[in-house]
Amino acid sequence: MTEKRLTPIARTLRRDATAVEAFLWQRLRNRQIEGAKFVRQFPIGPYVVDFACRAARLVIELDGGQHIMSTADDARTEFIEAGGLTVVRFWNNDVTENLEAVLEVIAAQVRLARNS
Numbered sequence: 001m002t003e004k005r006l007t008p009i010a011r012t013l014r015r016d017a018t019a020v021e022a023f024l025w026q027r028l029r030n031r032q033i034e035g036a037k038f039v040r041q042f043p044i045g046p047y048v049v050d051f052a053c054r055a056a057r058l059v060i061e062l063d064g065g066q067h068i069m070s071t072a073d074d075a076r077t078e079f080i081e082a083g084g085l086t087v088v089r090f091w092n093n094d095v096t097e098n099l100e101a102v103l104e105v106i107a108a109q110v111r112l113a114r115n116s
Contacts, residue, residue: 006043013041013048020062020092021050027103028060034110044083047076052085056113059087060106062095086113 017025021040028038028051042052044059051060059080063073077087088109090102 006046006048011041017041018062018064018092020064020095024051024060024062024095024099024102027099028106033103034107034114036110044080044085047080049080049087053110053113056110057085058106058109058113059085061087061089062092063089064092 017040025040027033028040031037036053036056036058038051038053038060040051042049042059044052049059050062052058053060061073061077073089077089080087086109088105090105095102
């Protein structure tokens with residue numbers, strides 16, 4: 001499936017965001033992290049990623065309990081990283097229980113990309 005064909009799916013995912021995605025989005029939007037522009041539910045190849053910062057070549061994925069033993073997530077990460085992007089994954093409970101630490105990891109990744 002091409003990225004263009006995923007656009008309607010991405011729109012639906014944006015509209016139907018999980019509570020954790022909406023919670024993190026409130027802190028990523030409007031260039032609040034290191035002035036970086038993030039987008040949500042962004043098509044990359046055959047996948048739609050939760051968040052992406054194109055300038056930093058950074059993808060952020062949020063994982064719930066259904067991802068504990070997911071080999072599909074490994075293949076997804078491998079595909080995305082093969083395209084030169086960095087994938088950072090957080091468990092949903094990390095976002096809800098330790099948001100400031102999650103935001104610092106994201107900010108550090110943005111700074112690292114700028115200095116590369």
